[in-house]
Amino acid sequence: MxxxxxxxxxxxxxxxxxxxxxxxxxxxxxxxxxHIISPLCLHLTGPSVIKRMTAQIKAALNSGxxxxxxxxxxxxxxxxxxxxxxxxxxxxxFNDPIVLKYLxxxxxxxxxxxxxxxxxxxxxxRQSPLSPFFGAxxxxxxxxxxxxKKGIFYLRYMDDCxx
Numbered sequence: 001m002x003x004x005x006x007x008x009x010x011x012x013x014x015x016x017x018x019x020x021x022x023x024x025x026x027x028x029x030x031x032x033x034x035h036i037i038s039p040l041c042l043h044l045t046g047p048s049v050i051k052r053m054t055a056q057i058k059a060a061l062n063s064g065x066x067x068x069x070x071x072x073x074x075x076x077x078x079x080x081x082x083x084x085x086x087x088x089x090x091x092x093x094f095n096d097p098i099v100l101k102y103l104x105x106x107x108x109x110x111x112x113x114x115x116x117x118x119x120x121x122x123x124x125x126r127q128s129p130l131s132p133f134f135g136a137x138x139x140x141x142x143x144x145x146x147x148x149k150k151g152i153f154y155l156r157y158m159d160d161c162x163x
Contacts, residue, residue, distance in 0.1 A: 014127055022129045025102050029094070029133070036093050037136045038143035043157045044136055053155055057162055060153040070163045077159035078131060079123045081138050083107055086124070089137050106130055135159065 014022070033044055042049045060066055074080070090103050106128060111118045124134050135158055146154035146163060154163045 014125075019127075019129065021102070022106060025099070025106075026129045026133065029099060032093065033133070033136075036140070037133075038140060038147060038156075040143050040147060040154055041136050041139070041156045043132055049157070053157060056155060057153075065151070066153055070161075072161050072163075074159040078126055078135065081122060081124050081134065083121050086134060086138055089140070093137075103130070107134065132158070 037044060042053055086107055087104060091100065094100055107124060111120060124131050143156060146152060152163060
C-alpha cells in the first residue's frame with residue numbers, strides 16, 4: 001500500500017516509486033477521460049487551455065446573450081472531497097479490479113503523523129498525479145447539470161466555474 005507522511009505537520013510527500021506507479025496508472029486510464037469527464041471541465045487538457053477559456057468567456061460576455069455572471073470557487077476543495085462519494089463514482093466507470101484497487105488505495109491511504117496513523121474519510125492529496133482527475137470526476141454531476149442548458153454558458157477549471 002502506498003503511504004505519504006506529513007513533514008512539519010503540513011506537506012505530504014510521496015516516494016519516487018509511489019509517484020511512478022500513479023503516473024503509470026494515470027497513463028493507463030487517461031484514454032477514458034473523454035468518456036467520463038465533461039468537455040466543459042477543462043483543467044485536464046493542460047495549462048495552455050487558460051487562453052482558450054479566457055477567449056470563450058470574453059466572447060460569451062460580449063455576445064449580449066448573457067445578463068448575469070456567476071463565478072464560483074470551492075473553498076478547500078481537495079480537502080473536502082468525500083471518499084465514499086468519490087469511490088462510488090470510480091466504481092461506476094472502471095471495472096478492472098487492479099485499476100480499482102490502486103485507485104481505492106490512493107484515495108483511502110492512511111496518514112502517518114508522528115507515529116499516529118489516521119484513516120481520513122475526506123480529502124485527496126494534492127501531490128498525486130491523479131488528483132486533477134479525482135477532482136474532475138467528483139464535480140462531474142455539476143458539469144452534467146449545466147450541459148446543454150439553453151441560455152447558460154458554463155465552463156469549469158478545477159474547482160472554479162463560470163456560468
